[in-house]
Amino acid sequence: MAFDVEDELTADRSVGPAIRLRNWKQIVEKVDFAFQPIVNPHTGHVFGYEALLRRWEDSGFESIQSLFDTAWETGNLHGVDMMLREKAINKFSRLPDARRLKLFYNFDSRVVRTRDYQPGRTAELLRKAGLERDTIFLEISERHDISNAQYLQDILLRYRSQGFKVAIDDYGSGFAQLRTLYECEPDIIKIDRFFIDGVDRDRRKELFVSQITAFAHMIAAQVVAEGVETREEFLCCRRIGCDLVQGFFIARPSVDLPERTDIVPAISGVSLENRRGIERDGDVLRSYLLDTPPIENNINPVEILSYFQKNTDIAIAPVINRQGEPLGVIRDSDFKAFIYTPFGRELLQNPANRTNISRFLRRCPIADINTSLSELLETFVAADSLDGVILTENGLYLGVLDQSALLRAVNERNTLNARDENPLTRLPGNSAIYRYAADALARPRQRRFAVYFDFDNFKPFNDLYGFRQGDRAILLFKDILGKALSQNDWFVGHIGGDDFFGYVQSVDFEDAVCAVQRAQSMFDEQIKSFYDAETRDRGYLIGKTRNGDSCDFPLMTVSAALVRIPPARTDITLDHISIEAAKLKTIAKNNPERFASGYYDAPEI
Structure with missing residues (x-):
């Protein structure tokens, strides 16, 4: 039977809080x-x-809040x-x-x-x-x-x-x-x-x-x-x-x-x-991490002076607890300023203060080693931190990044990324695509899909309006991919020219198709504004073929070939998928919807 709170708490108010608290003990036993x-x-x-x-x-309560409200009221x-x-x-x-x-x-x-x-x-x-x-x-x-x-x-x-x-x-x-x-x-x-x-x-x-x-x-x-x-x-x-x-x-x-x-x-x-880029950031961070020895929070404050005397090149001392979790930092300047005040040393040697370093402890931004460098840089700038950022691994102290180390790490990351990025869109280029695909395809997943995007009638547009306008069309599609594929964690790369690559896993086939076709329709609608009014109203572009003959070309669209990858296979490479995608792309370009999908079903390699 449920404990009747109201009856027990109001039965005899005259007996005082002790009796009522005894009733509460019965309540706590039940929860x-x-x-x-x-x-x-x-x-x-x-x-x-x-x-x-x-x-x-x-115990007769309607909610957790009513339990605490009743305890407060009584x-x-x-x-x-x-x-x-x-x-x-x-x-x-x-x-x-x-x-x-x-x-x-x-x-x-x-x-x-x-x-x-x-x-x-x-x-x-x-x-x-x-x-x-x-x-x-x-x-x-x-x-x-x-x-x-x-x-x-x-x-x-x-x-x-x-x-x-x-x-x-x-x-x-x-x-x-x-x-x-x-x-x-x-x-x-x-x-x-x-x-x-x-x-x-x-x-x-x-x-x-x-x-x-x-x-x-x-x-x-x-x-x-x-x-x-x-x-x-x-x-x-x-x-x-x-x-x-x-x-x-x-x-x-x-x-x-x-x-x-x-x-x-x-x-x-x-x-x-889907941790693209994070592993690289982590490797860069580890290479620039300052292996500054930490001190435990139960240290005798007098020993802190010895720490700074032994480590003359260290401006801050990270402080950890017994489990190795960072609590903050002690600045060399703050500590020495205290030492040189009147009676500073005497206060440190006072038994009442010998195990208390909280007066010197300063908070410091703390981040996991897997945090992206961009996020770390934002944290550092926003905090206006002179001390730097403490890095942890699974919650335990790993090291410190000061201002100089952080900037060098960011510079190296940017240099490495620049080698792998398409210079126009800043999306991962061929090398990065191959590296990502090799890792992703080596891991069996229940649902995984690769998609190749290719512009239709891009050359006539580029010939008529110029390369600069052609680049704008490519950038438009890059932005559209970012929006259309944002609901799932897609990898998107720029193969080159007007060819793009996408990969996603752990989503339903219908969701993958929906995202791809959403990107296509968004491009179909928005690219119209890139044409002059007369061409837009006419619905086609008057240009020339490779032989120099006049010809009517439809407005630009995007074709998409989606390859469904077998879940258990780990022997498939990006080259194998590309061959299958080329076949599907031909089908897509001759399809009114400009879309085709199919399985990669070749025998095991």
Whole structure:
């Protein structure tokens, strides 16, 4: 039978809070927590789990919010929240390799305004569970009014002083202002599901998420994309630069503890797909990464001076925790300035300060090694960071990129890309296409398609209007491909002249055809404006054949040959596909729809 909250809490108000709190203990015994993983979108590695309250209805509540509102109204919010924290922490501690993971716990920000609020109790719960203080991220929901910067800052200071991390939940759903976040500098910003839903199809949502991500990185915060439910949303959030992702596409919340917590295999597989350019950026980054030795946050401050004396060429010292996760940096200039102040050395040698380096710790932008160089450069410029950017791999400290190293890495990346780009469209050229195809075709996929695009009647247009106008037509189609194929993560390359190549996998055949034909129809409509009014009205161009004879040529269109690649074959090369595409292209050019598709069905090589 469900516990009747109203009867129990109103049965005898005269007996005081102690009796009512005892009733709340019965309520907490009935509820449970489900865990949902939060993962790195580049690798599929699990960063942590959010604890989500479940089975509240067994205690007679209509919603989670009504449970907390009732606790607040009866003066028991702090006691109830602490019982729930204990339950969540104890269950989390039973996860495999729990000490490596982070626990995201939603707490009601009204807790700090209760009369019986006592700091330090969460730290004791973590200690008993064998966990470090920075294991827990306390999520403050923006659905409560946290637009008061001073109030939010007080909460952050309270918990940071105790060694905890803080995340702003549901960002974009309620009251918070950019100024509030700028002044309070949370460790993580979780973007509300509303903005993630359909972000791959909504340019305004994509722009919003991009701007918030850039802002978060500027204040050295990480971004979690909440509520990712489709593969397309996942890939879009990764491309935008979200540091972490969470949602049904990753895994549904479960009250049962997972057997493994290192990685989500299905997401790891998706993460390896369509990462063109990222691997090259990663190789370049590693070659320029400064292998600056980090210091642990429990170091004696006096020893920091020895660190800088031993490493005279180092201006900043990265600070990590016991797990090897970066916390920030200590600047040589800041530390020495303190040393040379009156009584500076005496203060450092004071036993009360010997294990506290927080006064010297500065926040610094942190990014995964798989982040693109373009994103890193944007973060560096937006943050106006004199310190550089700390790079991590699966959340652990890897090294530092200072201003000089970052600029050299960007320059080398640009040089390498220039060798592989078509000089007109800046799309991957032949070498890049072959390299990408070799990698993609070597991996069996259930659904994969290659498409070749070729202009129809391009030469007469080029002869009449000139090469410059011909180049404009090619650039127009390049832009159209970017828009028409944006709903799926297509690879698009420019073979040369008026020939383009596309490749996509893990989408339905109908969706691939729809995207290709959308690009064709967009070009058919927009290219008309490139002709003079008389030719446009006439519907054809009067030009000359190769023999010099006058001839009527239809307005330009684009033919497309789509090759369906067998899912299990790993012996197929781009040359084999090109031969099949040439046959289909002939069919397409004689087809009113200018489109043809077929299977590559040659015997195994």
